[in-house]
Amino acid sequence: MSDPILVAASRRAGEGGNTVVEPPEVRRIVVAQGIEFTRQNRHDLIAKHPDASPEAVASVLAGIFPDAMPARVPGVFLYEWEGRHRALYYSATQHVMYAMETVDDKRRFMEALGTEGIIVIYDGHARYGRGPCFGPDPAPGDDWEAGTEPTYRGLFRMGFPHIAVPVHEVLTHGYRATLLPASEPRPDRASCDPDMRPHVDRLAPLRVSAMHPDSAVVAQLARQVGVEPEGDERFWTYHATGDAEHGRECHVVLRAGWSDPSYPFNLAATELRCRMFCHLGCSTFSHNYPVLRKLKGWKREGDARFAYWTTAPSLSGTTVTFLSHLMTYPEYSAGESWVPWLRYGVRKANQELRRTGMKYQLI
Amino acid sequence: MTPDELEAELDALPPGQVPAMASLARRVRGEALALPNAALRRAESADAGRVLAARHLVGELDDLTIRAILDAASPPSVEHQVWRLGTAVAAIVSLRARAAERLREALGDRRRVPIEPYPPHIEEQPYPRRVCDEAYLMLRELLHVGESRGRFALDARAYLRLTDDEKDAEIARITAGEPFTRLVDDLEA
Numbered sequence: 001m002s003d004p005i006l007v008a009a010s011r012r013a014g015e016g017g018n019t020v021v022e023p024p025e026v027r028r029i030v031v032a033q034g035i036e037f038t039r040q041n042r043h044d045l046i047a048k049h050p051d052a053s054p055e056a057v058a059s060v061l062a063g064i065f066p067d068a069m070p071a072r073v074p075g076v077f078l079y080e081w082e083g084r085h086r087a088l089y090y091s092a093t094q095h096v097m098y099a100m101e102t103v104d105d106k107r108r109f110m111e112a113l114g115t116e117g118i119i120v121i122y123d124g125h126a127r128y129g130r131g132p133c134f135g136p137d138p139a140p141g142d143d144w145e146a147g148t149e150p151t152y153r154g155l156f157r158m159g160f161p162h163i164a165v166p167v168h169e170v171l172t173h174g175y176r177a178t179l180l181p182a183s184e185p186r187p188d189r190a191s192c193d194p195d196m197r198p199h200v201d202r203l204a205p206l207r208v209s210a211m212h213p214d215s216a217v218v219a220q221l222a223r224q225v226g227v228e229p230e231g232d233e234r235f236w237t238y239h240a241t242g243d244a245e246h247g248r249e250c251h252v253v254l255r256a257g258w259s260d261p262s263y264p265f266n267l268a269a270t271e272l273r274c275r276m277f278c279h280l281g282c283s284t285f286s287h288n289y290p291v292l293r294k295l296k297g298w299k300r301e302g303d304a305r306f307a308y309w310t311t312a313p314s315l316s317g318t319t320v321t322f323l324s325h326l327m328t329y330p331e332y333s334a335g336e337s338w339v340p341w342l343r344y345g346v347r348k349a350n351q352e353l354r355r356t357g358m359k360y361q362l363i
Numbered sequence: 364m365t366p367d368e369l370e371a372e373l374d375a376l377p378p379g380q381v382p383a384m385a386s387l388a389r390r391v392r393g394e395a396l397a398l399p400n401a402a403l404r405r406a407e408s409a410d411a412g413r414v415l416a417a418r419h420l421v422g423e424l425d426d427l428t429i430r431a432i433l434d435a436a437s438p439p440s441v442e443h444q445v446w447r448l449g450t451a452v453a454a455i456v457s458l459r460a461r462a463a464e465r466l467r468e469a470l471g472d473r474r475r476v477p478i479e480p481y482p483p484h485i486e487e488q489p490y491p492r493r494v495c496d497e498a499y500l501m502l503r504e505l506l507h508v509g510e511s512r513g514r515f516a517l518d519a520r521a522y523l524r525l526t527d528d529e530k531d532a533e534i535a536r537i538t539a540g541e542p543f544t545r546l547v548d549d550l551e552a
Contacts, residue, residue, distance in 0.1 A: 062379065071377070071378075071379055071380065072379055072381050073380075073381055073382065074382065126486065127486070128486060128487070138484070169486065194517070194520075242488075243487075243488040244480075244488070244491070245483075245488075282485070283487055285513070285516050285517070286516075286517060286520055289513075311516040311519070311520065312489060312519075313481060313485065313486075313488060315481065315482075315485065324381045325381060327381075328381045328382050357479070359489045361516070363512055363513065363516050
């Protein structure tokens with residue numbers, strides 16, 4: 001039994017002081033906010049659109065962690081310390097103290113993954129499965145891939161070795177892209193992200209000049225790929241419809257590599273000591289669950305090594321939803337197994353997602 | 364609580380606040396279950412003469428009894444335990460059959476479901492879907508109980524990626540009584 005540190009106030013004066021309260025269990029939660037999804041990014045977004053409707057502003061504000069927490073769970077205390085936005089909440093019912101903080105760079109995210117016993121939630125882009133991605137602002141550039149300062153910015157690789165993305169994604173984000181050359185063998189299905197697997201049999205080698213009808217766009221793409229626009233190098237590609245806005249377009253195969261030794265900011269090189277990891281970006285159960293649980297072998301062990309994902313494209317704000325239900329679990333929980341607490345939080349969060357018309361769930 | 368009082372409570376609720384809504388839900392549930400709970404207590408009394416009509420009523424209440432039974436404390440005897448479980452399961456099976464019937468009707472509805480597009484900076488967009496596609500996935504979730512949550516999530520994603528013709532063929536298969544198709548070969552890497 002741990003030493004009692006709290007004495008009930010009513011017993012402090014003249015009543016012998018022999019009624020004691022066990023200290024609460026402290027659950028430390030690090031919320032890692034990825035590129036374009038930092039708290040600051042979202043406040044900047046609101047400031048840039050002064051004509052936005054009150055509903056639109058309220059919708060963005062409702063998803064900002066930790067700012068949105070007190071409205072969801074009265075009693076949450078917000079503060080800033082050492083440049084990080086933090087929140088504290090004590091649940092008397094659970095006898096659990098929640099100590100929450102935000103980080104928005106890769107080094108601190110990796111430190112959190114390696115910290116014994118804590119909860120790490122990544123809230124940001126999934127990068128089509130490549131992994132959590134960090135940067136101070138969403139301007140186009142290498143922070144959307146390997147990072148301008150890789151220790152702090154860019155991808156933490158957590159995906160299958162080969163991931164396909166639509167050409168418009170490469171162009172929009174303006175990063176240097178490492179395409180899979182057709183001089184190498186066609187990738188086998190097992191090395192590909194599940195979204196790419198139905199297309200593996202019809203991968204076709206294409207020059208950059210054949211990837212887009214507009215020569216100016218081809219020139220930009222060639223610069224990002226590091227070849228001449230009219231060069232003869234060919235890369236593995238396929239054509240498919242990614243979304244309604246862009247229609248049918250060329251998809252290129254990227255080297256994504258969760259275990260690429262040339263890029264140490266990856267899952268293979270990281271020892272996870274946290275008790276729970278959640279990746280709340282788009283469709284991460286499909287993209288990243290098999291990599292962490294099967295390839296990396298970080299499997300559930302009794303009451304530790306929990307992991308949660310999303311089943312489909314997700315929206316920001318899931319962190320606020322999930323945490324607010326965990327924090328209001330209506331049972332005593334200190335020192336107990338986390339399983340009933342987590343099951344409750346996931347079930348209630350999923351009920352809320354369904355109720356609000358979202359097409360994804362936590363899993 | 365009267366319906367008017369409920370309206371007033373809802374009007375006064377702070378928007379989005381989780382504990383306040385949970386508290387209201389507990390009160391509404393408690394009041395809604397007061398009568399089924401009373402019938403359940405009587406159905407398990409030691410006085411055999413009082414039991415028969417109460418058991419009849421509990422059976423007639425169908426889905427209203429499920430929550431009352433599942434939330435109730437341990438029953439006084441083995442006989443009561445088995446009766447309770449049987450009553451709850453009968454109500455669940457009946458409810459599931461009714462939901463499945465509605466979903467089967469919806470399998471013929473090819474209208475598009477309007478989906479609010481995600482903001483442009485969100486990388487992946489939700490797959491387009493029709494009423495019949497939603498019904499197919501819900502029916503699969505409802506009836507295919509041997510399928511794990513993970514398997515279902517991956518197969519649902521794979522189903523939504525199919526063309527409409529491919530989806531229609533899958534719907535035709537299950538409408539003809541064939542089993543749901545496993546669309547993703549492996550949960551493994």
